[in-house]
Amino acid sequence: MDLSALKSTKPNRNLFKKISAVLFALVVIFLSYMYLNQASKNAQDVVEVIRVKADEGIPAYAPLTKNNIESYNLIRKEYTEDMLLASEIDSTLEKLTTYYLRKGAVIYKDQLTDEKPLKNEWLYEVSDENEVLTLPYNFLEVGGDILVPGDRVRIRVSYDTEVSSSSGNPNIPSSSSTTVRKTETLFDSIIVKDMLNSNSRSIYEVYKEVTKLNEDKKQEVMKSEDFLSGIKPKALLLEGSSKQIDNYAKYQGYDNKSFLITILSRKNSTIILDQLPTLEKEVESWIEEKQK
Numbered sequence: 001m002d003l004s005a006l007k008s009t010k011p012n013r014n015l016f017k018k019i020s021a022v023l024f025a026l027v028v029i030f031l032s033y034m035y036l037n038q039a040s041k042n043a044q045d046v047v048e049v050i051r052v053k054a055d056e057g058i059p060a061y062a063p064l065t066k067n068n069i070e071s072y073n074l075i076r077k078e079y080t081e082d083m084l085l086a087s088e089i090d091s092t093l094e095k096l097t098t099y100y101l102r103k104g105a106v107i108y109k110d111q112l113t114d115e116k117p118l119k120n121e122w123l124y125e126v127s128d129e130n131e132v133l134t135l136p137y138n139f140l141e142v143g144g145d146i147l148v149p150g151d152r153v154r155i156r157v158s159y160d161t162e163v164s165s166s167s168g169n170p171n172i173p174s175s176s177s178t179t180v181r182k183t184e185t186l187f188d189s190i191i192v193k194d195m196l197n198s199n200s201r202s203i204y205e206v207y208k209e210v211t212k213l214n215e216d217k218k219q220e221v222m223k224s225e226d227f228l229s230g231i232k233p234k235a236l237l238l239e240g241s242s243k244q245i246d247n248y249a250k251y252q253g254y255d256n257k258s259f260l261i262t263i264l265s266r267k268n269s270t271i272i273l274d275q276l277p278t279l280e281k282e283v284e285s286w287i288e289e290k291q292k
Helices: 005-046 086-092 119-123 203-211 215-222 225-230 242-249 276-291
Strands: 046-052 070-075 130-136 150-166 177-196 235-241 255-263
Touching: 005 255, 046 086, 070 086, 119 177, 130 242, 177 242, 203 215, 203 225, 235 242
Parallel strands: none
Antiparallel strands: 046 070, 130 235, 150 177, 150 255, 177 235
């Protein structure tokens, strides 16, 4: 067997491998160069947009100002037409956010509005035939924190009235009277539209303000004594018909009035503040922790 032929092929094979390796390295270098060159071009091809500058973000329904927003160079490939351009900053100032925006977030057109939120907006939903009545009450006697805006309640009124004593003879006028305690149904069914705290402030508005904050700020506020006292109701705002309100007015002249308020089924009720039960559960847990 001639081994010289085998020996002569080995250098050729090694040379081929070396050439292949060099060519492969050149291809990798070329592709890397092309990639970096394109990336550099992309980095230079930017669109100036508006983003949130404020460290604490921007709360819901807060106006945009020069202090809480800034321009930002965004790579064109990441830009979409619904983003706000820096060239639009003058027309954007004082517009209101529709919800909380965190720091560094690019601002989109549909995140802003010109309409200021209505205070106690539920009042705008009350029908023309109905009226709203304020009725003081003790929340511990009416289900505690179970009762929420949107619930229906039945209210009975107890009062003292003077009843003439009968002599038994219709020809002889009565000369004496007796104080009698009576109880009647004041409202068979009436809607709780809102509640007031000890400062006569709407509890619905208290919760609405808290929901505008970011999660960290929300938890900080909800753990505060001011918030806990601010959600403790002292009075109900009730929506009723004119007939119901007239019936309530009849009892204003009686002494020692007291009201018995009971909660009716929620089957046909629309709870205004859907987040209220969840928030109250969180508050309850914090109160329990403080009491331990």
